[in-house]
Amino acid sequence: MGIATVNPTTGLTEKEFEPHSSEEVQARIAESAGAAARLRATTYEQRAAWMLAAAEILADEANSLAELITVEMGKPIAQSVAEVQKSAKAMRYYAENAEAFLADSPLQDPAAVGASQAWTRYEPLGAVLAVMPWNYPLWQVIRFAAPALMAGNSGLLKHASNVPQAAIYLDTLFERGGFPAGSFRTLLIGGGEVADVLADPRVKAVTLTGSEPAGRSVASIAADHVKKAVLELGGSDPFIVMPTADIAEAAATAVRARINNNGQSCIAGKRFIVHTDVYDAFAAEFAQRMADLVVGDPLDPQTEVGPLATRSGRDELAELVEDARDRGAQILAGGTIPDSKGFFYAPTVVAGLTDDMRLVQEEAFGPVASLYRANDREEALRIANQTSFGLSSAVWTRDAAEEEWFLQNLEAGAVFINGMTVSYQELPFGGIKRSGFGRELAAEGIREFCNLKTVWKA
Known part of the structure; x- marks a missing residue:
């Protein structure tokens, strides 16, 4: 075409x-x-x-x-x-x-x-x-x-x-x-x-x-x-959640960050890196909220997630998830192509990721979230910076010293603290690295x- x-x-x-x-x-x-x-x-x-x-x-x-x-x-x-x-x-x-x-x-x-x-x-x-x-x-x-x-x-x-x-x-x-x-x-x-x-x-x-x-x-x-x-x-933006964060608010915002524009946004939160102390609570709420999203006709005001823009984009996204599944990842929500017309993909949360999975190395352009467990802030930072991209990032913490540490060390064009990345005409927008x-x-x-x-x- x-x-x-x-x-x-x-x-x-x-x-x-x-x-x-x-x-x-x-x-x-x-x-x-x-x-x-x-x-x-x-x-x-x-x-x-x-x-x-x-x-x-x-x-x-x-x-x-x-x-x-x-x-x-x-x-x-x-x-x-x-x-x-x-x-x-x-x-x-x-x-x-x-x-x-x-x-x-x-x-x-x-x-x-x-x-x-x-x-x-x-x-x-x-x-x-x-x-x-x-x-x-x-x-x-x-x-x-x-x-x-x-x-x-x-x-x-x-x-x-x-x-x-x-x-x-x-x-x-x-x-x-x-x-x-x-x-x-x-x-x-x-x-x-x-x-x-x-x-x-x-x-x-x-x-x-x-x-x-x-x-x-x-x-x-x-x-x-x-x-x-x-x-x-491109971007593969990290969304870091530390123990002092408001977990319910962070999970609700994480869903919006991942599925806005049907997940097809360079600055969408894509990799959700959660401290082990709050990982289970965050993962449960995040996965449930993703599973509860209304998928359907985007002209219907009740719809929260519409189709991907192209068939090839939907199929490529499905391939990333299947590759992760085949290599041992856990699908906490979604992971399927709905039985309907159009280029839909179910809102998905993937955990248990390893470096040999394509989902770790490539940008997922659609409603698929990658969930990581970090034992401390150093591991969270390592996961955040390991990608070749550096567009934006988000950090959830109420610890001022921790906030400043992430601000100094995250490799990104922007850092949003206790919020999701949004482009504003009043603020410069762009990235580093690839x-x-x-x-x-x-x-x-x-x-x-x-x-x-x-x-x-x-």
Whole structure:
């Protein structure tokens, strides 16, 4: 299947789309480069007015857009509505804060460098390519597009091929708000065509959210052409529970952390590392809560877990669980493919894990939780850091010294204490190790695709 909407609840293809021809791609790149030049000449005030108008359009269309997202990739409808609302909020945030984030910064003592004045300023790079995934088909794009456009860049979107209707919606959103034609353009192309687009000299930089192999490929192409890249790749986030934690609250939050977006989130809690003193109590409550979740049609407001977005993703997840089962792991909940249409998988808890199991080494992208027992904080940290990923993490403890120890030693782009990882537009977001490099959101996110220019004046 090429570029198409395949409803994961039914497994049926609802719409198919013709990819853009090479001539159409070239025209869209040219349009984007032209728009970047025009945007560079506009003021923050003007761009903010356009961005706020686009945010209002998005908010007004939240219900219909949420239903579209749910049909295309299967997340529960309430979560789709929340994604639309969160995206509109981020657009307003950058409209209101971009000018301050990118304000000139004067050197306090210019005489120290032999100048009467010296300062730095941020300037846009031009057309920026975004290669985006299907799991948050709106939010992942907006958290790039809102800051990029407010900085004066234009955007080119290569979206995942299974969410084409979301991509087409985004193609016109900013123009409907008043931005110049071409300020944001969708490219309906396959992954194999990304290299040619990124190599085009009119494209100045790239951001990718996706798998580690995709990130390596795009980073390599960007490096060959000496272009800026930001990568947000996979995660296998640890969720550590220590004896001083509120176990009931930790277990309830752990369920939300694991099954949000049907478990298809890079920053979802995936590895639950529990101190032996509270392991049995946590495991029993966690497994029961996972088993009690309502699985079904994501358009039904009562549904808590919908289908996985693709058949291949569901089958790969099942293979990880079966490999662990075959090697001696214990399945405390789930571990089955429901007898129904669509790409469903039962919320699952796997314990008794050993290093030879694929589930230990690979990211489980779906409602499958890995449960580990740790004898002390050192063992908990070793398990947490043994993965090649380093996106985010969570620690549950009421011991201030223990909190600080984990904060200093966890290898991750973020640490959430007594809570679950969430991306906020006010906080920078990104990882280390094989989870990528660069940051999105907050002031750091808007500065990624700017030239930091130093000015010296005699």
